[in-house]
Amino acid sequence: MTDTDTATATATATATTRTTTDTTTSETASASGVTVVGTGAISALGPTARHLWEGARRGQVGIGPVQALSMDGLDTKVGGEVTDPVEPRRGYLAPEGFRERAIELALVAADEALATLPEGLVAAERFGVVLGTCNAGLLSGREWLRAVRDGETPDPRLALLVTPQALAESVGAAFGLRGPVLAVNTACASGANAIGLAADLLRAGRADAVLAGGSDAFSDVCFAGFHALQSLSPEPAAPYDAGRQGLSLGEGSGMVLLVRSDFAREHGLTGLADVAGYGLSADGFHSTAPQPEGKGAARAITSALRLSGVTPEEIGYVNGHGTGTPKNDPAETNAIRLALGEAEAARTPVSSTKSMIGHMLGAAGAAEAIVTAHALNEQLAPPTAGYTTPDPECPLDYIPGAARPLDSGAALSNNFAFGGANASLVLTRSADAHRPPAPDTDRVVITGIGLLSPAGGSAAEVWSAYTRGQVPVTVADGVRRSAVDFDPEPYLTKRQRRRMDRLAQFGIAATSKALADAGVEPGSPEAEAIGIVFGTGTGPMEAMQKFTDPLLAEGPAAADPSVFPNTVYNQAAGQIAIHLGLRGPTSTLSVGHATGAATLAYTADLLAAGHADALVCTVTDTLTEQVGRAYAAVGAASTRADDEPADGKFTLAEGSVAVVLERRSAAIARGATILGEILGHGMASDASRARRWDARGRGLERAMRAALDDAGLAPTGVGAVWLAAAGLSTADAAENLAVSRLFGPHPVPALHAPKTVLGEPMGVGGALTLALALHQGRFGGGLPVLLNSSSLGGSHVSVAVRCGADSPRTTTTHDVSDVSDVSGENR
Structure with a gap:
């Protein structure tokens, strides 16, 4: 048996085991x-x-x-x-x-x-x-x-x-x-x-x-x-x-x-x-x-x-x-x-x-x-x-x-x-055997999207740029990059942003747009109950350099107290909460290029378990000279100056995507328009000591199988896979192998690789593909999709999503290709 066959058999056996035991495991875990x-x-x-x-x-x-x-x-x-x-x-x-x-x-x-x-x-x-x-x-x-x-x-x-x-x-x-x-x-x-x-x-x-x-x-x-x-x-x-x-x-x-x-x-x-x-x-x-x-x-x-x-x-x-x-x-x-x-x-x-x-x-x-x-x-x-x-x-x-x-x-x-x-x-105390109450679980739906991207300020604009292959790209500091043309004035006054880095400004703008899309007024009592789960792949590198460079030259006397708070990764989440009046649960994840998908998954789990009725998942990354230099140094970012960077590397991009997620019961109670549903997710790691992904894609395959299992889907019930692929040939090849094994003898569904055109927005990628998938599926009628994300260190997350207006959720692990079209009000 080849290594590929072995990996496939192992993954299949693992998926089968989970299918037969997860109901028991879930019931046991809740009790x-x-x-x-x-x-x-x-x-x-x-x-x-x-x-x-x-x-x-x-x-x-x-x-x-x-x-x-x-x-x-x-x-x-x-x-x-x-x-x-x-x-x-x-x-x-x-x-x-x-x-x-x-x-x-x-x-x-x-x-x-x-x-x-x-x-x-x-x-x-x-x-x-x-x-x-x-x-x-x-x-x-x-x-x-x-x-x-x-x-x-x-x-x-x-x-x-x-x-x-x-x-x-x-x-x-x-x-x-x-x-x-x-x-x-x-x-x-x-x-x-x-x-x-x-x-x-x-x-x-x-x-x-x-x-x-x-x-x-x-x-x-x-x-x-x-x-x-x-x-x-x-x-x-x-x-x-x-x-x-x-x-x-x-x-x-x-x-x-x-x-x-x-x-x-x-x-x-x-x-x-x-x-x-x-x-x-x-x-x-x-x-x-x-x-x-x-x-x-x-x-x-x-x-x-x-x-x-x-x-x-x-x-x-x-x-x-x-x-x-x-x-x-x-x-x-x-x-x-x-x-x-x-x-x-x-x-x-x-x-x-x-x-x-x-x-x-x-x-x-x-x-x-x-x-x-x-x-x-x-x-x-x-x-x-x-x-x-x-x-x-x-x-x-x-x-x-x-x-x-x-x-x-x-x-x-x-x-x-x-x-x-x-x-x-x-x-x-363990000896007391206290059992927490079983959570009041609920389905998790999507009710608002807001984004900033080099390709536009809406999913429609970004989709158009992707399908036309027209994205603004420049060569800066020797690296191909695509930057956001951002005017903060509609969202923040000059005074408000005086001590704020671009990471926070981007996050506030995208979150404001998502709340508006969901019909929530910032600063309102409704907003106050909403929390913010923030994600960033590279974090506050702009503030870190701005604070550290003077220290290297002059010592502690040069430390700027207005900059130091911005050097922590969750500061953008705090600024979003302050400026938009969000006081529900908050957390910040930083999972490399898998951040967007991981943050969506964590947000959905918090909601499903009853931590809140609504949360905003906002994922943001910004480009700096040293960020670009670091990617180039590790051999990931393209340095080609021509229009066709066919060098097996990616174009760096930046941006911010915010997604309003709600418990379905809460969304229905307030009359929200439902854009889609998070059906499940899976996570896995390659655990490579070389800090690289597995060349055969076995970790990503396990993540995809776990996502399908969690969603109650079979591979034949998937309508499309939105790939993590961003143009880095070795990583993209590993994902292709994983996808091929997942679908095996069945027809491979539609594959989308928007980051190969739009550039790699670091941690934002998983959230950006969600926005595009929702845009493409806005008229309903499609099968669920998988959204893949992978860090350069071999951490993988796959999220199963139904795009389109509200629909009954399947709970079977069998083929769901015969599920009727989604119904309800469409956007």
């Missing part, structure tokens, strides 16, 4: 919890999760003088530094002599977390990774910019380590995990958000085990940014204390190994705690400051309680966000009081792990979840180090001095971030 069966951490308290917990329960302060960085010119000399050797047992692709510390910290923590799982118990194809990070490969990006500044040629491998997805794929590849591989970047809420998303994947039966958590490393860039915001404490942080002076930065990684509770019991795995539920919300208030009354954070806590089935009276401990800044601590205190009620909040002990390890940014939520899990397991609440003097603005019980016995089976872990992104986890 079962998600259990933490392994933990790993490296922090200022030591090299393991046990060090983290033992230090936390003793109130041991790991914050001290920073040794590895120069602290000259800063407000502080201290931080929660990892002083133990960081020596991962598994490698990753990096330039010779260069180390990306954020990846290495994650690998160390992951190794410890995975050690509890018997080898071979979970198939690689059913094993996922969800990694949260705030700064991602910031050290790699800094080194790239330093080389450019010094007139050197940056090592191309640096470009492969910069983004959040680079961290997630490096971890997945190191351990050979081929399930969903996703990166979350909701700044300081990333670790908690990642654990919540991982729990969703398990409950939906999309994986049997998921490694989830966060990682961030110290850098002079980060210290200079918080110094510019005047947020750093000269002494170890003292959260909630009347004399607190600010936060202490920390570094490290926390990782948890999650499985479904029934899986843990079946295989004799010991649970530390269960992830009963989580909640997300947007403040929609300010780029860095929290909403002072705590209303936004309270919504995240309330949502977590509702979805977990845990009442405020059952919460026995809160692991607080507790940064130690003058504004954050009172705002969180108010949030706890609003969510739990005054009486329950007054009697519930709260403590801050950050008082001992510092603020680990994207890793904070994961490290604090580990401490919370141990607290429940051992029935002991750790103290808040440095808390001695009560503050009238913070009137809760913050556990001073020493750890305190608990008598409770449930706890909260809170994390709040720049841009007003809030995440709250509800953990329960």
Whole structure:
């Protein structure tokens, strides 16, 4: 049997197995919890999760003088530094002599977390990774910019380590995990958000085990940014204390190994705690400051309680966000009081792990979840180090001095971030076998589209450009590129955009258009209930360079406090929420070129599970000189100056696409016009240590089969495939092989490859193909379509969509080619 035949047989067998077991798995998952069966951490308290917990329960302060960085010119000399050797047992692709510390910290923590799982118990194809990070490969990006500044040629491998997805794929590849591989970047809420998303994947039966958590490393860039915001404490942080002076930065990684509770019991795995539920919300208030009354954070806590089935009276401990800044601590205190009620909040002990390890940014939520899990397991609440003097603005019980016995089976872990992104986890004691209520699931429909593209400002214009093959292309900085001709004035005044980068401007414009298309007025009560799930492949590279270049030349004194907030990936989501009045759940994903499809999939899952009635999925990427240079350096972007760039590479493009998704019942209740429906999705990874896709397309084939399975479709029920193909010949050839095997002896449906004409808009591609598919299917009557997206690091997402007005959804796994035409009002 050939390799291709073997791959086909394996994929077919996997699909058949899922077809026969998914109903049972789904039913079991909805009635079962998600259990933490392994933990790993490296922090200022030591090299393991046990060090983290033992230090936390003793109130041991790991914050001290920073040794590895120069602290000259800063407000502080201290931080929660990892002083133990960081020596991962598994490698990753990096330039010779260069180390990306954020990846290495994650690998160390992951190794410890995975050690509890018997080898071979979970198939690689059913094993996922969800990694949260705030700064991602910031050290790699800094080194790239330093080389450019010094007139050197940056090592191309640096470009492969910069983004959040680079961290997630490096971890997945190191351990050979081929399930969903996703990166979350909701700044300081990333670790908690990642654990919540991982729990969703398990409950939906999309994986049997998921490694989830966060990682961030110290850098002079980060210290200079918080110094510019005047947020750093000269002494170890003292959260909630009347004399607190600010936060202490920390570094490290926390990782948890999650499985479904029934899986843990079946295989004799010991649970530390269960992830009963989580909640997300947007403040929609300010780029860095929290909403002072705590209303936004309270919504995240309330949502977590509702979805977990845990009442405020059952919460026995809160692991607080507790940064130690003058504004954050009172705002969180108010949030706890609003969510739990005054009486329950007054009697519930709260403590801050950050008082001992510092603020680990994207890793904070994961490290604090580990401490919370141990607290429940051992029935002991750790103290808040440095808390001695009560503050009238913070009137809760913050556990001073020493750890305190608990008598409770449930706890909260809170994390709040720049841009007003809030995440709250509800953990329960595994021994209590708490079962969250089955979610009130619903179908997810599409009710609005808005876009910005080099080819036009509507799907009709972009479709016309695609079919005519006429797209504006220039050669800039030696790279073929297609840029958006954008006038922000209709959407933002000059004053509003004064401190806003193009990433946020694009996102606000596209989201405004999508809301208008859906019949929702920005700033209205209806809009306030809507959340924003943002996606970006390359992130805020414009702001990152603008902030970093002066630091390289002049040091911390050159740090611009108006630019620093824009360097986090979720800042655009925060700006969208602020300017359009969106205060529902918010999250930010960065999954490379698979971002658009991954963000659509996550948004649909949040809605289906009842996190909100409506969400906007907005995916945006912008071009800069260094982004173009990086793509050219890794051999992906075309550098041909003629009109026919037949060099096996792609033309870079930029843009933004926003999609309003709603629970079908909510859309019908408000009389919305339904443009289509998200039927299902599938995710898979090649887990290549070379950080490349599988040349035979096996990962993408698994993603497509999983999407069909999830949608209840057979290959013969597919009317078209919108390809990930963008002109990069080796990747496109792999996709062709995957498509050929998927349809086997059956006729291959219509294939569309719009990015080969329109250019590769990086993370926006999956959302752009959705807009075009909806435009083509606007008159109804067609079969469902598959939308494919693949990152350059081998992460694949396929989304099954029915285009056209509302229609009955099939629930069979058989051929649906005889399904009647869709009916209802068409656009």
